[in-house]
Amino acid sequence: MDERPPLARGLDATPYLLIFGLLAFCVAALSLVDMMVPQPYDGVVLAKDGSELRVREVVEGSGADRAGLERGDLIVGVGRDLVREPTEAARILRERRIGDRIAYLVKRPSGLEEVEVELGRRRIGDGAYLYICALGFAFFFVGLMVLIRQPARLVSQVFFVLCNLFLLFLVCRLRLASYSGIDTLILAIGTGAFLFLPPAFLHFYLLFPRPTWLQQLEREGRGQRLVWLVQRGWPLAYLAPVALFLVGWAITGGSFQDRWIGSAPTAGWVLLIVALVLGLWALRLNARRVSSARERRGAVLVLVGSLLGLGPFTLLSLFAAESLQSTEFAILALGPLALLPITFTYAIVRFQLLDVRIILRRSLLYTVTTALVTAVYAAAIATFNLLFRETWLATTGYFPIILALAIVLLFDPVRRRVQTLIDRSFFAGRSRLELALAELGEAMAGQSDLEAVVRDLADRLPQALGCQFAALYVARADRLERRAGPPTLPTALPALPQLRHHLGRRRGAIAIEDLVRYTDRDADEAGVLDELAEHGVAAMAGLASRRRDIGLFLFSRREDEAPLEADDRELLARLMDQTSVALETGLLLEERTRRAELEREMEIAAEIQQRLLPSELRFADGWSVAAHCLPSRIVGGDFFTELQTADGRSALVYGDVSGKSVSAALVMMAAHEALCTLSMSVADLEPSRLFDLANKRLYALGRRSFVALGYLETSVDGRRLRYLVAGQPALLRRKACGTVEELALGEHRVPIGALPIGAYRELEVDLDDGEVVLGYSDGVTDARAPDGEFFGEERLLAAVAAAPPDPDQLVDHILQNIRDFTRGDALYDDVTLVAVARSTTASMGETR
Numbered sequence: 134m135d136e137r138p139p140l141a142r143g144l145d146a147t148p149y150l151l152i153f154g155l156l157a158f159c160v161a162a163l164s165l166v167d168m169m170v171p172q173p174y175d176g177v178v179l180a181k182d183g184s185e186l187r188v189r190e191v192v193e194g195s196g197a198d199r200a201g202l203e204r205g206d207l208i209v210g211v212g213r214d215l216v217r218e219p220t221e222a223a224r225i226l227r228e229r230r231i232g233d234r235i236a237y238l239v240k241r242p243s244g245l246e247e248v249e250v251e252l253g254r255r256r257i258g259d260g261a262y263l264y265i266c267a268l269g270f271a272f273f274f275v276g277l278m279v280l281i282r283q284p285a286r287l288v289s290q291v292f293f294v295l296c297n298l299f300l301l302f303l304v305c306r307l308r309l310a311s312y313s314g315i316d317t318l319i320l321a322i323g324t325g326a327f328l329f330l331p332p333a334f335l336h337f338y339l340l341f342p343r344p345t346w347l348q349q350l351e352r353e354g355r356g357q358r359l360v361w362l363v364q365r366g367w368p369l370a371y372l373a374p375v376a377l378f379l380v381g382w383a384i385t386g387g388s389f390q391d392r393w394i395g396s397a398p399t400a401g402w403v404l405l406i407v408a409l410v411l412g413l414w415a416l417r418l419n420a421r422r423v424s425s426a427r428e429r430r431g432a433v434l435v436l437v438g439s440l441l442g443l444g445p446f447t448l449l450s451l452f453a454a455e456s457l458q459s460t461e462f463a464i465l466a467l468g469p470l471a472l473l474p475i476t477f478t479y480a481i482v483r484f485q486l487l488d489v490r491i492i493l494r495r496s497l498l499y500t501v502t503t504a505l506v507t508a509v510y511a512a513a514i515a516t517f518n519l520l521f522r523e524t525w526l527a528t529t530g531y532f533p534i535i536l537a538l539a540i541v542l543l544f545d546p547v548r549r550r551v552q553t554l555i556d557r558s559f560f561a562g563r564s565r566l567e568l569a570l571a572e573l574g575e576a577m578a579g580q581s582d583l584e585a586v587v588r589d590l591a592d593r594l595p596q597a598l599g600c601q602f603a604a605l606y607v608a609r610a611d612r613l614e615r616r617a618g619p620p621t622l623p624t625a626l627p628a629l630p631q632l633r634h635h636l637g638r639r640r641g642a643i644a645i646e647d648l649v650r651y652t653d654r655d656a657d658e659a660g661v662l663d664e665l666a667e668h669g670v671a672a673m674a675g676l677a678s679r680r681r682d683i684g685l686f687l688f689s690r691r692e693d694e695a696p697l698e699a700d701d702r703e704l705l706a707r708l709m710d711q712t713s714v715a716l717e718t719g720l721l722l723e724e725r726t727r728r729a730e731l732e733r734e735m736e737i738a739a740e741i742q743q744r745l746l747p748s749e750l751r752f753a754d755g756w757s758v759a760a761h762c763l764p765s766r767i768v769g770g771d772f773f774t775e776l777q778t779a780d781g782r783s784a785l786v787y788g789d790v791s792g793k794s795v796s797a798a799l800v801m802m803a804a805h806e807a808l809c810t811l812s813m814s815v816a817d818l819e820p821s822r823l824f825d826l827a828n829k830r831l832y833a834l835g836r837r838s839f840v841a842l843g844y845l846e847t848s849v850d851g852r853r854l855r856y857l858v859a860g861q862p863a864l865l866r867r868k869a870c871g872t873v874e875e876l877a878l879g880e881h882r883v884p885i886g887a888l889p890i891g892a893y894r895e896l897e898v899d900l901d902d903g904e905v906v907l908g909y910s911d912g913v914t915d916a917r918a919p920d921g922e923f924f925g926e927e928r929l930l931a932a933v934a935a936a937p938p939d940p941d942q943l944v945d946h947i948l949q950n951i952r953d954f955t956r957g958d959a960l961y962d963d964v965t966l967v968a969v970a971r972s973t974t975a976s977m978g979e980t981r
Contacts, residue, residue, distance in 0.1 A: 135152055147284040150293055155276060157297040161273075161304040161877075164319045165266050168308055173231045174255035177202060178309070179219045179821075185209075185240075186216060196251040202237065210238035223316060226252070261385065262308055265467060269303035271474040273298045279371035279481065288340035295333040299473075301326035307467075325375075328401050331408035332370040338412030338419075341430045342486050345422035346415060406447050413439060431484030438476025445469050464502035505551075534620050586715045591617035594708075600689045601669065605676075607684040607716070608633075613792050618687065622668055632658050633682060636675030641702035641709070642688055644672045674705065683716050699922075738774045747775050751783045753847035757972040758785065761948065763912075763964040770797025771910050771963035772805055776812040776823075784812075784820070784846035788965045789861065789910040791884070797963075800838040804831060804885070820844045820857045823929060824885055824893040831886030839887035843908045845969055848897060854969065857895040860884030862911060865933055867943070869903030873933045875907070903938050905970040907947075912962035916951050924954050 176195020179186045188206040191198050210216060211225045212235045229235055229252055237248045276296025283289040306323025351360050413436060420432035446469065481487050587605055594603045604618025606626055632648060645666050650913060665673075671690035676683040686709060712899040752758040760773045770790030775783055786808055790797040807830045811823055824842065831840060841860030848855055856864060859882050863875040879891045900906065909929070916924040928950065936946035944966045951964065 154297050157301050160322055161300050164305045171254050173229050173252035175250050175252055196253050200248045200250045207240040209222050209240050246957040265303045265307050268471055269300040269650050273300040275478050291337045295337050298326045298330050298333050329371055331404040335408040335412040338416040342428045343423055346418040348596050402450050407445055427484045431480040431486040435478055436481045438472045442469050442472035520736050581790055586719055587617045599691045602689045608682050629658050631655055637677050640706035642672040642674040642705050674709050678713050678717045683713050687778040750775050753851045756969055758969045759944045760967045765960035765963050769963035770772050770801045771965040772801050773967055787843045787908055787965050789841040804840045820895040821893045822858055825891045828885040828891040832889050839884040841884040853897045855895050855897050865907040867905045867933050871934050873930050900971050902971050905938050905943055905968055908967040910965040912964040915962045916955055918954055919956055919958055919970055940970050942967050
């Protein structure tokens, strides 16, 4: 369904218009060929002076010039026939041949004289007529281009009719008499086209560039007759000038041929001026009301070109109609007339008027420019040769050298200046984009500050592209964050994986409407595109390097509403590549800075965590103890500490927090403080009660992180070892003979913090002299070799069996076995070892 307003829609008349255009083109071409065919020529230019014919001009060197005819003579008869109109003289000459002598009856102040003129050979088409033909055919091809690209628009159809009428008028009416058999027919067609020109000009200007003025009248309920006339009743307007001419001919009398062909009707020129004044006034009203700045600038350009081009032509034609065939008229009136097709073509191409999208290739324009400059230089050389051929300069050997030097020195600079003018006129946005590309490339080459890069892009790129704004979104883990752009845009966007994948495969900016089909299967991404389009985003480009996806760059619609052409997209793609490199460098520096800060903070956390571990451990008299904690990362989740019981005895607690790194370290600190605080604040606190209270406190944190704990203390008499294990591996008992066995475990041994109720129970065991008990975290058995094999329980049991009975030596022996097994690779999990033994010589152990 056609959604254009009624005033913008035309009838399906394109085939008929093309037939009309073909006929007009053929008639104009026939007129041109007729004017170039050699014809008998007397050299006299006649003009109507009242009821007589006056010699307006005598061509130098012609038969009339040799016979003595002069400007101002009155011609009464030609070839023994009386003549009153130039067409009668033309008819008589058509019956003669080149070389015939024909008598002219001339009226002079001295009386009537008969002068015999020899008819010479001449091609009637001179330089002025070729110039007129060039204008007419140029206008025709502009109209044909518009009709082919926008055949359904009424303004395009009217413009095509106007161009054809203009072609017929220029080529068929503004020509000298050729004295051929078709001369009368061609002149009659040219005059008819002239009579239809006023309504065609008025009709076109009422609709160009859009009929905003008439649409406003239609909405307000005013001017209904004018709206109907423009939309449906325009054939009546086109017939009005013909009717006016017929009425004038009937009143004034005379033959139809003389009135129609002999001279352009004065009423026709009056109608043309009135139509142009009204049409240009309507064009001014339409231009003021169009919402697009691009169309407004193009309409103003057409308005100026129409005033300067048609003004001198119509005024001279009205007040000096007989000057149509004079050289002075060609210079004064026909020269500015070239502004009409030039301004229309430039406005249509440059500002996409009438919704015509023309992509100009710079190489094509450069080729045409070079050809034109070459032609100008060739004409200049011919002129120099003509001017100096009989002078002393031409006889010297320096003349060709001077011309060659002039060509070498002037050709290339002139060509470059003309090409620069073309770039500024047709490729202004591209030139700005190229300049911005160079400037941004230089600015980003030595720029390491990400914010500075973003600021340069956000500030300069909209000016270079001619758009209202640009925005940058940088990719994060699960979203896109806005780093530059107007605050009306969302501060963050979802990850958009499909869209970013598609943009990564295509370089340059892609229009929003072209991206919609790639998000049909994802309603969320399609919704994001719709939201961005509502905020004025018209295109987007992906930013990515070979190593990472960086983000998106968004662009609003250009102020001139022109689409990005292939060359523009290529330049923009290069700029986006440079931008990606600069942003990646900035992001890497930013990440490195954050990483350095994090490493420093981790080192501080590790230092604090290390200070939480006691440098010395006190245990019961007659017992020796050793402990070691080795984190797999900078900070870990394993710990051990010394607790003081209510009766003054020392207890040893070691733990392993679920998880790793920072989160595990935080829970480790919470567990450490909970155990220390509870042991000092509650009197007569048994190990089982301590674990129950600590379990409730950690469970209340809500993080669902749990801690595997082991607890060791001596009995009151100092001879037995009390222990409690919650989530840790079973304690290993190494006897004096070297055998190793696991100590019994309680019924409930779930890590603390895992369940709201603990119900823990401690156990006791008798140890003899020379026996050692080892507590360890699962990081010991989970240690891995480079090939991925685990250290395992068997190797641990073997290492404990082979180790000395001293706790310090036992711990060192196991650590050395782990180092040899892992071959210096990083540990998979934190490693904690705690060993106690009956000893008569030591009661205090060192920690490492």
